[in-house]
Amino acid sequence: xxxxxxxxxxxxxxxxxxxxxxxxxxxxxxxxxxxxxxxxxxxxxxxxxxxxxxxxxxxxxxxxxxxxxxxxxxxxxxxxxxxxxxxxxxxxxxxxxxxxxxxxxxxxxxxxxxxxxxxxxxxxxxxxxxxxxxxxxxxxxxxxxxxxxxxxxxxxxxxxxxxxxxxxxxxxxxxxxxxxxxxxxxxxxxxxxxxxxxxxxxxxxxxxxxxxxxxxxxxxxxxxxxxxxxxxxxxxxxxxxxxxxxxxxxxxxxxxxxxxxxxxxxxxxxxxxxxxxxxxxxxxxxxxxxxxxxxxxxxxxxxxxxxxxxxxxxxxxxxxxxxxxxxxxxxxxxxxxxxxxxxxxxxxxxxxxxxxxxxxxxxxxxxxxxxxxxxxxxxxxxxxxxxxxxxxxxxxxxxxxxxxxxxxxxxxxxxxxxxxxxxxxxxxxxxxxxxxxxxxxxxxxxxxxxxxxxxxxxxxxxxxxxxxxxxxxxxxxxxxxxxxxxxxxxxxxxxxxxx
Numbered sequence: 001x002x003x004x005x006x007x008x009x010x011x012x013x014x015x016x017x018x019x020x021x022x023x024x025x026x027x028x029x030x031x032x033x034x035x036x037x038x039x040x041x042x043x044x045x046x047x048x049x050x051x052x053x054x055x056x057x058x059x060x061x062x063x064x065x066x067x068x069x070x071x072x073x074x075x076x077x078x079x080x081x082x083x084x085x086x087x088x089x090x091x092x093x094x095x096x097x098x099x100x101x102x103x104x105x106x107x108x109x110x111x112x113x114x115x116x117x118x119x120x121x122x123x124x125x126x127x128x129x130x131x132x133x134x135x136x137x138x139x140x141x142x143x144x145x146x147x148x149x150x151x152x153x154x155x156x157x158x159x160x161x162x163x164x165x166x167x168x169x170x171x172x173x174x175x176x177x178x179x180x181x182x183x184x185x186x187x188x189x190x191x192x193x194x195x196x197x198x199x200x201x202x203x204x205x206x207x208x209x210x211x212x213x214x215x216x217x218x219x220x221x222x223x224x225x226x227x228x229x230x231x232x233x234x235x236x237x238x239x240x241x242x243x244x245x246x247x248x249x250x251x252x253x254x255x256x257x258x259x260x261x262x263x264x265x266x267x268x269x270x271x272x273x274x275x276x277x278x279x280x281x282x283x284x285x286x287x288x289x290x291x292x293x294x295x296x297x298x299x300x301x302x303x304x305x306x307x308x309x310x311x312x313x314x315x316x317x318x319x320x321x322x323x324x325x326x327x328x329x330x331x332x333x334x335x336x337x338x339x340x341x342x343x344x345x346x347x348x349x350x351x352x353x354x355x356x357x358x359x360x361x362x363x364x365x366x367x368x369x370x371x372x373x374x375x376x377x378x379x380x381x382x383x384x385x386x387x388x389x390x391x392x393x394x395x396x397x398x399x400x401x402x403x404x405x406x407x408x409x410x411x412x413x414x415x416x417x418x419x420x421x422x423x424x425x426x427x428x429x430x431x432x433x434x435x436x437x438x439x440x441x442x443x444x445x446x447x448x449x450x451x452x453x454x455x456x457x458x459x460x461x462x463x464x465x466x467x468x469x470x471x472x473x474x475x476x477x478x479x480x481x482x483x484x485x486x487x488x489x490x491x492x493x494x495x496x497x498x499x
Contacts, residue, residue, distance in 0.1 A: 008067040024105055025052040025205045028212050028230040029061050031220055037159035041202060042235060048109040052207055053242050056231040062229055063249035064169050064195050072223040073167060073193040079189055082131045084179075084224055089129030089244065092293055093213050094122045099210035099217075106206045107179060112315045112360070120354040121179040125211070128183050138191045140468060141476040147193065158492035165480035167194030168251040168274075171244060173235075174208065175256035175278075176201030177315040182208035185254075186215075186228060186365050192479050194252075195227040197244065205232050209257075247272030252479060254278070259442060273410075276478045278471050281430030282403060283308075285458060286421045288439045292327055292336060301435055304459030306347035308433045310356040310388060310408040311462035318431045318454075318461045321405040322398045324421035327414045329396045332356055338380045343388040348408055358386045366409070369401040384409055398424070404442040412494045418443060425450035431473060435460040 027034040037051035047231050055062065065069070094100045097420060101121060108115045115282070127133060138144055142165055145151050150162035172185050183200070186208065189196040197206045209230045219225050233240045244250060244267035253267050254276045263277050269275050285308060291301040308320040327336040347358070363387065373391070383389030388408025391399055399411050415421060418439075425432070425447045434440045435458035445457050452474040469475070 005382065008073045023050040025106075025232055026209055026213070026230075027053040027055065027058060027232075028216075028228075029058060030064075030226045030229055031216055033213060034058065037499055041205075041232065048106065048193045048374055052205070052232050055231050056237070058231075059240055059243045062197055062231060063136065063244055065248060067169060070167060070169070070193070070195055070227065070411055071386065073227060076193070076223060078138070078148055078191075079172065082134050083191070084219065084222065085129040085133050085134060085187065088215060088218060089126040091218055092121065092122070092125040092129065092211065094119060097210070097214060101211045103179075103206040103210035107225055110176075110177075110203050110205070112177065112203065112313055114313070114353065114360075116353045117355065117357065118377050123137050124180050125183045128180070128187055132452065134191060138476070140476060142192070147191065147480075157401060160487040160491055162485040162487075163298055164483050164485075165192070165477075166424055166483055166498045167192045168479065168481050169249065170252035170254060170479065171197045171199060171250050172260070172266075173199045173253065173257060174201055174204075176204030178312055179207045181256065182211060184410055186211055187411040188476055188479060189228055189256060190224050192476060194435075194452045194479060196229065197250070198228065199228060200232045202232075209493060214422045226452040236264060240267065245273065251481065252276060254475070255478065274478070276473070276475060278475065281317040281453070281471065282322075282428050283318050283320050283423070283431035283433075283461060284421075284429060285320045285433040285435075286418075286420070286439065286443065287323060287325045287435045287458065289326040289328075290436050290439075291325070292340070298340060299347075301458065302343035304346040304411070304435065305344050305433070307352060307355075308461040309410040310351055311346070313359060313404045316462065317458060318464065320410065320431075320433055320461060322402050322411045322424070324415050324424065325415050326416070326418070329414050329416055333414055333416075334394050336391075337392050337394075337412055341382050341392045341466070343411050344410060344412070345388070345390045348388045348410075356408060358388070359387075363404065366401065366404045366406065369399070369404060370409075373399065396420075404476055422446050425452045427451040430454060431456060431461050 024035060024037050034053045037053055039054040040049055040051050042049050080400045091097060092100065094104060104118060107118050111118060146163060146165040148201060150164045152160055152162040154160050174185055175181050185198060200208050204261045210232050212228055250273060252274050253265060255262055256278045262277055266275060285305055287301060292298055306324055311319065325337055327333040370384050374381060380392035380394060380397040384391065390410050390412060392412045395398065396412050396414055402411055405411060422443055429452045430451055433456055437457055440455050447455065
């Protein structure tokens with residue numbers, strides 16, 4: 001048995017009575033680990049409490065007040081950055097990394113993911129550090145030459161314009177739905193040559209610290225190690241936030257969060273601070289009539305939809321909540337929709353435990369809504385307990401609590417005309433899984449007009465490219481400060497007043 005497997009077994013045994021006094025989350029300030037904990041917080045799901053140093057005591061140290069202190073990052077080449085992460089990736093193995101093991105134990109208590117899924121997520125860290133992955137991501141998202149130096153071009157008016165992408169002092173308010181967010185944030189900070197304060201979430205307070213402590217063990221004085229800090233404070237702590245969210249301390253705030261948290265952060269935005277929001281979205285599916293041509297095809301499509309619904313327990317924005325299925329809305333069509341719903345439910349149950357599992361508990365508000373619709377005949381309900389489920393809308397309308405759908409519960413909406421799912425798209429729509437692929441070409445422009453941000457082959461919503469746009473923006477480009485240097489030859493270009 002591997003050490004990671006043993007950790008999973010012991011985690012299960014300790015789930016009911018974890019020693020909360022032993023759970024500590026360090027504060028890390030540019031290579032310095034502070035573990036004198038004097039503040040206590042509760043995990044997102046109430047399963048465990050953790051202790052951490054009070055950020056209020058260290059807020060002045062946390063802020064990088066002198067921007068020129070980032071100059072050491074510019075002594076690095078992109079090859080140096082790639083080599084650093086190649087070495088780091090080899091150390092990010094759960095089997096022999098004590099920092100990740102500690103994080104694994106805590107995450108297994110406070111995350112919405114099961115231990116096997118968390119383990120699987122940790123396995124992705126090494127892939128995110130792979131040289132070819134870093135090069136592909138950076139070159140597509142930004143263009144490595146713009147990070148390495150000034151890229152020049154002569155314009156028609158004779159002006160020579162040189163452009164360079166510089167890093168920024170940033171705060172990343174991270175999501176905790178999947179641990180890979182921590183690794184991705186650290187990589188993005190490094191390739192843009194930025195200085196980051198990572199504010200960790202209560203449902204994953206330790207993963208980022210575990211990665212950064214591994215960086216400190218590997219290269220304590222390396223610029224990439226010295227320009228990342230990790231802290232936990234409760235959102236809304238004015239003593240902390242008013243000191244940090246000022247132009248003298250940060251230039252970018254990258255925020256993953258709900259409406260309330262984004263609205264709260266927005267109050268600090270002023271000239272000199274750029275807010276980059278990666279706010280929650282609702283994803284969906286559009287399945288054309290081709291899916292129901294025969295039993296074999298229908299089972300294949302059901303398995304694909306189950307993947308988009310249940311991957312990582314429907315914790316991510318990319319997970320499908322409402323799926324529009326072109327079975328038709330007559331009696332035969334509704335019966336076909338019920339049959340398809342049963343196949344989707346079966347496929348959800350057969351997913352590997354490293355990708356999906358029964359929920360630790362059913363969201364109480366969602367459970368109440370599901371109980372209420374059982375009183376009417378407008379829905380066919382399949383399962384819908386901790387194991388997940390499917391709600392087939394026999395009235396051809398999404399359930400009015402679609403935004404609450406989680407715990408591997410899908411809502412299937414039969415339709416006749418493709419106009420129906422297209423009109424359902426709005427500004428809150430992120431990913432749309434589509435079957436067959438040929439249907440994408442027919443609907444994608446219209447979906448974008450309505451607000452969609454990503455169309456993908458059905459079954460692949462969880463396999464994000466990680467090298468292009470996200471939520472309708474290009475976050476890596478936004479994380480940079482884009483600077484121009486313009487040179488004019490008076491012999492070719494007259495001054496503005498002489499034109």
